[in-house]
Amino acid sequence: MSSYAQLPVLEQAILTLSALVLLSSFALLAQSRVIATIKTFAIQGMLLTAGTLLVAADSGERQLYISALLTLLLKVIFIPWLLIRQSRKLGILRDLDTVIRPGFLLLGASAMVIFCYSVAQPIERFAAGITRDAIALSLAVVMLSMLMLITRRKAITQVVAFMTLENGLFFAAVTTTQGMPMVVELGVAFDVLVAAIIFGIFFFHIRDSIETLDVNQLSRLSEADE
Amino acid sequence: MIALTFTLLLPVLGALLLAGLRSPALSGWVNVLFSLLGFSSAVWLALVVLDQGAQGGGQFYIDHFNVYLIALTAFVGFSTAIFSRPYMYHEIERGRVTPLRLRLYHSSYQGFQFAMLLALSTNNLGILWFALEGATLATVLLVSLYRTPESIEAAWKYFILCGVGIAQALFGTVLLYLAASRVGLDSEQALHWSVLYQHADRLEPAIMAIAFTFLLVGYGTKVGLVPLHNWLPDAHSEGPTPISAVLSGLLLNVALYAVVRIKILTDAALQAGTLHTPHLAGYFMMGFGLVSFLVAALFLHRQRDIKRLFSYSSIEHMGLMTFAFGIGGPLATFGALLHMTVHSLTKSAIFVTVGHASQIAGTQVIERIRGLIDTQPVVGWGLLIGTLAISGFPPFGVFTSEFLLLTATMQSWPWLTLALLSGLAIAFAGLFRHLQPMVFGAQPQGQVPLRVNMVPVAIHLLIVLWLGLAIPSWLSVWFDSATRLISGAGLL
Numbered sequence: 037m038s039s040y041a042q043l044p045v046l047e048q049a050i051l052t053l054s055a056l057v058l059l060s061s062f063a064l065l066a067q068s069r070v071i072a073t074i075k076t077f078a079i080q081g082m083l084l085t086a087g088t089l090l091v092a093a094d095s096g097e098r099q100l101y102i103s104a105l106l107t108l109l110l111k112v113i114f115i116p117w118l119l120i121r122q123s124r125k126l127g128i129l130r131d132l133d134t135v136i137r138p139g140f141l142l143l144g145a146s147a148m149v150i151f152c153y154s155v156a157q158p159i160e161r162f163a164a165g166i167t168r169d170a171i172a173l174s175l176a177v178v179m180l181s182m183l184m185l186i187t188r189r190k191a192i193t194q195v196v197a198f199m200t201l202e203n204g205l206f207f208a209a210v211t212t213t214q215g216m217p218m219v220v221e222l223g224v225a226f227d228v229l230v231a232a233i234i235f236g237i238f239f240f241h242i243r244d245s246i247e248t249l250d251v252n253q254l255s256r257l258s259e260a261d262e
Numbered sequence: 263m264i265a266l267t268f269t270l271l272l273p274v275l276g277a278l279l280l281a282g283l284r285s286p287a288l289s290g291w292v293n294v295l296f297s298l299l300g301f302s303s304a305v306w307l308a309l310v311v312l313d314q315g316a317q318g319g320g321q322f323y324i325d326h327f328n329v330y331l332i333a334l335t336a337f338v339g340f341s342t343a344i345f346s347r348p349y350m351y352h353e354i355e356r357g358r359v360t361p362l363r364l365r366l367y368h369s370s371y372q373g374f375q376f377a378m379l380l381a382l383s384t385n386n387l388g389i390l391w392f393a394l395e396g397a398t399l400a401t402v403l404l405v406s407l408y409r410t411p412e413s414i415e416a417a418w419k420y421f422i423l424c425g426v427g428i429a430q431a432l433f434g435t436v437l438l439y440l441a442a443s444r445v446g447l448d449s450e451q452a453l454h455w456s457v458l459y460q461h462a463d464r465l466e467p468a469i470m471a472i473a474f475t476f477l478l479v480g481y482g483t484k485v486g487l488v489p490l491h492n493w494l495p496d497a498h499s500e501g502p503t504p505i506s507a508v509l510s511g512l513l514l515n516v517a518l519y520a521v522v523r524i525k526i527l528t529d530a531a532l533q534a535g536t537l538h539t540p541h542l543a544g545y546f547m548m549g550f551g552l553v554s555f556l557v558a559a560l561f562l563h564r565q566r567d568i569k570r571l572f573s574y575s576s577i578e579h580m581g582l583m584t585f586a587f588g589i590g591g592p593l594a595t596f597g598a599l600l601h602m603t604v605h606s607l608t609k610s611a612i613f614v615t616v617g618h619a620s621q622i623a624g625t626q627v628i629e630r631i632r633g634l635i636d637t638q639p640v641v642g643w644g645l646l647i648g649t650l651a652i653s654g655f656p657p658f659g660v661f662t663s664e665f666l667l668l669t670a671t672m673q674s675w676p677w678l679t680l681a682l683l684s685g686l687a688i689a690f691a692g693l694f695r696h697l698q699p700m701v702f703g704a705q706p707q708g709q710v711p712l713r714v715n716m717v718p719v720a721i722h723l724l725i726v727l728w729l730g731l732a733i734p735s736w737l738s739v740w741f742d743s744a745t746r747l748i749s750g751a752g753l754l
Contacts, residue, residue, distance in 0.1 A: 158468040167440070178433060182426060194422060201429050209436045213443055216436070217450055219321070220388030224432070227395045231425065234402060238418065241406060245414045254415035257496045259561065 046094040047166050050211065053087040054173040057207060058149070061180040064200060065145055066138045070131050070192055074119045077196050081111030084203055088210050095214045103215050106225050107206070115199060115232050122236050123192055128249060133190040141187060145180050152176040170211035177204030191242055191249045195235045202228055265307035266322060269332065270379055272300045276372035286354055286361050289368045290347030296372060297336075297343035300379075304336035312740060323385030323456045326743035331519055332382050334603060338511050338610050339375050341718035345614045346371070346504035348715055352621060353502065358408055367407060367502070374400040374508065378516050387453045390520055391428070391435055394484060397513055398424045405501040416496035423493040424483060431480025434524075437473035441465045441531075455523060462527045467535030474528040474543050477521070478550070484517035486577045487584060488554040494577060499569035499626070503617030506569055510576040511610035515602050518580060521547070522587050526748060529590075547588030552681060554581030559685045562692025567626050568616055571696055572609065575652060578689055579605045582682075586667045587748075589674055595749040597666030599741050600733075604659035604726050605652075611722035612648040618714045619645060619700070628696050633705025638712070642701045644719050649697050651726050653690045659729030 040048060060080040067073045085108045092100035123129045135141060149172075156172035181200035188194050206224075209216050216224070239249060246253045276296030283289045308329050311317055316325040324332075350367065353359045359367070377400050381393035398421070406417035435453070442452035445464045451457045458465070479490065486494040498506045528543040539545070558578035565571040579601070586598035618641045623631040635642030651658035664686065671679045733741075738754065746752040 155472070158472070171437075175433070178429070185422070185426065191418070198422060198425055201426060205429055205432045205436065208433060209439075213436060213439045216388055216439060217386070217453060220386065220392070220453065223389060223392035227392050227399065230396075230399050231421075234399060234421070237403070238406075238414075238421070241409060241414050242418065245409060245411045251418065254411075254418055256412050257415055257419075257500070259564070 043166065044094075046090060050087060050090050050094065051166050051169060053083055053090060054170055054207070054211060057083045057087065057203070058173050058176055058180075061177050061184075061200060061204075062142065062145060064196065065180055065184050065187075066135060066142060068132050068135050070123055070133060070190065071120070071129050073133070073193050073196050074116050074123070077119075077199065078112050078116040080200065080203055081107060081116070084207060085112060087207065088215075091210050091214060097214045099218050099221075100210065100215050102218070103210065103221055106221070110225060110228060110232075111199070111203065114229070118232055118236050119192060119195065122239050126239060126243060126249065128190070128192065131190070133188055133193045135187060141183070145183055148179045148183065149176045152179060167212050171208060174204050174208035174211065177207060180204075189250055189252050191239055191251050194251060198235075199228070199232070263317060263322070265303055265310050266317070266324060266383060268303035269300060269307055269336070270376065270383065272296055272303060273372045273376035273379065276300075277369045277376065280372060281365060281369035283365065283368075284361070286351065286364050289364065290351060293368045293371060294340075294343045294347055297340040297375070300375065301336040301340040304333045304379075308333045312736075318385060319454075319456050321386055321389065321454075322383050323454070324383060325747060326740060327522075327747050328382045328519065330599070330740060330744060331515060331602070332379060334606055335375070335378050335382065335512050335516070338606055338722075339508060341721065342504050342507045342511075342610055342614070343371070344718050345507070345617070345715060346502075348713070349504060349617055349621075350502065352712075359502075363407055367404060370400050370404050371504075371508075374404075374513075378512060381516050382519060385454045385456055387435055387438065387455060387458075387523075390523075391432055394431075394481070394517060394520065395425070395428055397516070398428070398484075401497075401501070401505060401509065401513075404505045405497050407502055407505075408500070410500070413500040416493075416500035419493045420497035423490075427483025427490055428480050430476045430483075431520075434473045434476030434478075434480055437469055437476065438524075438527075441469040441473065444469075455527075458527055459530070462530030463534035465527070465531040467532050470528050470531040471542055474524060475546070477524045478543075478546055481517045481520045481524075482550060482584075485514055485521065485580050485584065486554070487550045487581065488557045488577065491554065491558075491577050495570045495573040498573035498576070499567055503569070503613055503620070506573070507610040507613035507617075510573060510613060511606040514576060514580050515606055518583060518587070518602070521584070522748060525587065541590070544588045544590050547584050548675075549588075551581045551583070551585030551588055552678070554578070555585060556581075556681065556685045556688075559689035559692060562689055563695070565696065566628055568620060568628050568631060568696075568700070569613070569626055571628065571693070572612055572616060575689070575693065576605075576609055578685075579609070579652075582664070582667065585682075586670065589670055590749055591670060591674065592745050592749045592751045592753045593666060593673065594670035596741055596745045596753045597663050597670055599744055600659065600729070601663035601667065604663055604729055607722040607726050608648060608651045608658070608660060611719045611726075612645070612652060614719050615641060615644040615648055615716075618712065618716075622709060622712055623706075628700060630706075631700045632703035633701075633709070635701050636705045637709045638714070640716050641714060644716055644723075646697065646701050647723055648719070649693055651723060653693055654686060657727065657730045658723075659726040662730050662733075 088104035184197035377397035483490040
């Protein structure tokens with residue numbers, strides 16, 4: 037594998053942006069304030085849009101410009117707007133979702149990044165340029181959002197984690213294969229949009245039924261003995 | 263292909279129309295009508311495919327394997343719609359559902375049908391992914407339809423766990439696309455299954471192995487494979503009963519169908535390469551399948567809710583099918599295809615009966631459902647015969663398919679027959695210890711019969727009985743072509 041400095045400038049830039057996306061995932065992981073979590077998510081969306089534009093310029097794929105536009109509309113504008121609006125209505129915008137032992141969590145997350153690199157190892161032999169690093173980095177974003185999902189207690193931060201997971205997948209598609217066929221990307225974007233709207237409705241259902249948005253309280257259905 | 267257009271467009275039209283229809287009494291009938299039309303065009307499509315062979319090759323591709331699932335999905339969707347009309351009307355009378363929510367229910371019912379049919383008929387593995395995710399989105403608000411804390415919890419779990427699970431499958435699809443673009447396939451066609459199938463032996467085995475792992479975990483979450491099954495008993499038990507019937511009877515099949523399609527590609531790629539053990543995909547599926555089968559059989563014993571009980575039974579049977587597809591050979595594949603059919607029919611029949619039983623008893627708690635056979639013999643017998651069929655008693659079709667699966671296991675993995683047999687015995691005991699008092703126990707005072715429609719149940723169980731006694735030759739030829747497609751060799 038060629039070293040970082042020998043890569044073309046555009047590819048270096050893509051790799052740097054990938055690393056920044058991963059960094060924003062780390063930031064999300066340790067973030068406890070609801071409003072800050074949503075804002076960090078929007079920043080990650082912006083990095084993603086920039087990354088997509090760079091890949092589009094690098095590969096000359098026209099349809100990636102459309103993907104970048106979709107990402108901008110959906111993940112930088114619509115979803116953060118929806119989440120902020122709903123949490124303001126529910127009065128939880130300034131709430132804290134305390135992260136337990138953030139130090140350990142971040143160490144665990146770092147270990148996960150190393151693990152992702154080892155999973156992507158076999159791909160190195162036949163993938164050109166930055167593909168292997170891109171797969172490892174986007175897989176790490178996916179893993180970190182799953183970690184975030186299981187360490188969070190509030191419905192709204194879990195939704196942010198869920199959406200970050202989708203960010204990781206989207207990023208994998210953009211950096212390794214220059215995006216998926218257009219029909220698939222439109223379909224996935226549509227699913228994300230519908231999911232976001234359903235989540236928005238769901239917050240009110242949860243609050244109405246258990247009077248809090250703390251999903252720890254959702255524990256009636258279990259196989260464990262009382 | 264006109265038949266396919268009809269099959270796919272009818273549920274979309276139905277969903278739009280039902281979203282705007284205000285009358286609760288009428289919307290039930292409209293739902294039945296659209297399901298009937300959908301079923302007719304699915305039969306038409308099946309006749310065309312059986313007559314002329316595989317169709318399509320663009321965004322849609324219909325062969326003997328998926329057309330049989332399309333027909334099955336449309337049929338069970340239709341008979342469940344017949345059951346759902348009086349059932350949901352009764353729920354409105356009891357005040358558990360408002361007319362507005364009933365509109366949501368009917369519209370989503372058709373939307374869900376569309377998502378499943380799209381997943382089955384598409385040739386594009388990317389569209390397959392978003393259709394399966396769409397099926398989750400269409401049903402998540404149905405699971406929480408009653409707005410009880412339990413149903414909200416179930417829907418939240420369903421949404422988050424299935425969403426996260428199926429996200430792994432999207433990652434697998436990206437890797438598959440990477441492997442396909444490396445052999446120089448045109449980017450618009452690189453995710454088309456029929457194109458990939460032609461070039462499967464050239465796909466890079468190392469990427470395919472990783473891709474399959476992600477896809478198996480992703481779609482396996484929707485199949486309900488242990489340990490990814492936690493959402494399933496909740497989602498299947500808290501929603502309205504017609505939804506339990508279609509979730510257990512149909513959606514699990516569609517997810518397993520996706521896994522099998524990917525396995526065909528992975529097998530071809532790994533057998534052409536020298537890197538890995540060529541049956542990696544099969545071993546994974548056997549392992550997951552066997553564990554799901556055994557764990558679910560044990561969990562049957564400790565259930566207190568009647569719908570949870572039968573949800574675990576679904577996990578058990580899906581495990582068995584996954585195991586059988588994992589073994590691979592023609593015999594196991596034929597058995598698994600037959601098992602998919604009889605399980606769908608029997609399980610949806612059981613859920614319909616369970617819906618009636620819990621409306622009679624006014625609860626889903628097993629301990630408080632008693633003496634069904636005294637109160638309303640037809641429901642009691644329905645539940646008894648359905649459970650006999652699902653636990654694999656002769657002469658029902660489930661016995662035939664399980665016998666084929668045992669024979670196939672004996673042929674290639676003799677020691678595993680022991681695990682299968684003991685699992686079947688444990689599952690049988692688990693079902694009957696709960697069933698016995700529910701059907702034959704002393705009925706509580708004041709329990710009165712309801713107006714029920716057991717015709718769909720009777721039809722389902724009669725078909726299952728028929729398949730157990732004699733599989734008609736056209737059907738066995740049909741299954742055999744599908745078997746040839748999946749395992750490379752026919753049985754007949």
